[in-house]
Amino acid sequence: MSRPANSDVLLAARNLSVRFGGVLAVNDVSFDVRRGEVFTLIGPNGAGKTTVFNLISRIYTPTTGTIAWSGPDRHVDLTQQAPHQVAGLGIARTFQNIELFEHASVLHNLLIGRHIRRETGLWADMLFTSRVRAAEVRARTKAEEIIEFLDLQHYRDTLVAGLPYGVRKVVELARALCTEPRLLLLDEPSSGLNVEETEDMAFWIQDIQQDLGISVLMVEHDMSLVSKVSDRVLAMNQGEVVALGTPQEVQAHPGVIEAYLGSIDEVASLRRPAGSAPARSAT
């Protein structure tokens, strides 16, 4: 596939649609993720955000549309790739519901995650060639590096099953980073976290962007986290794009307010003019 016109663009989704029976979960959605940016999808429940992630990671095939990926040496349409090829291109993700091996240690979860990025073939693996040994050493070095980067040293050998929820979220992030992605997809990184843990998550995301140089495509509901870390935001509702811009622009967009709160007229009618009787009595 030819390189997209703008070389700043890492991923270009064009006219994506997917239908599940009678539900048009994603309807003619287009957007670019630029190199080095944090690009965030927001929208009410059922807007189609996770479905966009599932189209990129090839869990679903779109009914229409293309997703151009512009890696350093390969330009491909992701919709034509198998899921394992997508991971191999440098796209990693975390899930809305954490997906880790509960009865393995943090370190082992990271090494298993790293296995996605196979550098050697089956025969080489079986014969444990020097290339396999070198790959194994690189995997361990990377895992230790990420453990240190995300401050997980204390939990390195703990089984995931014994970890608090907030730590598991960071371990899932670590697992994805171990594959050395160019693009990291984060599906609701703050869900289930308390205020302090959400603040930490914001720092991790900024460090991932700024220190590791990884582009991030995120789905998130917590607007303070969204505003803090996002370069640009795309708002969706009922499968469609409602607004695209800076976090401030998108939050102020009437279509976005309406999507979250119902019709603007209804919202306005609920507002009580100063001094008038409350719209509803407390009884």
Ligand SMILES: Nc1ncnc2c1ncn2[C@@H]1O[C@H](COP(=O)(O)OP(=O)(O)OP(=O)(O)O)[C@@H](O)[C@H]1O
């Ligand atoms: N595999 C599927 N089969 C049928 N319907 C699906 C499937 N996946 C998603 N949908 C539907 O597509 C729509 C969008 O779902 P999606 O999970 O993408 O929403 P979301 O924006 O991620 O919402 P939330 O904020 O609740 O996670 C919903 O109506 C959902 O029920």
Ligand SMILES: [Mg+2]
């Ligand atoms: Mg979702």
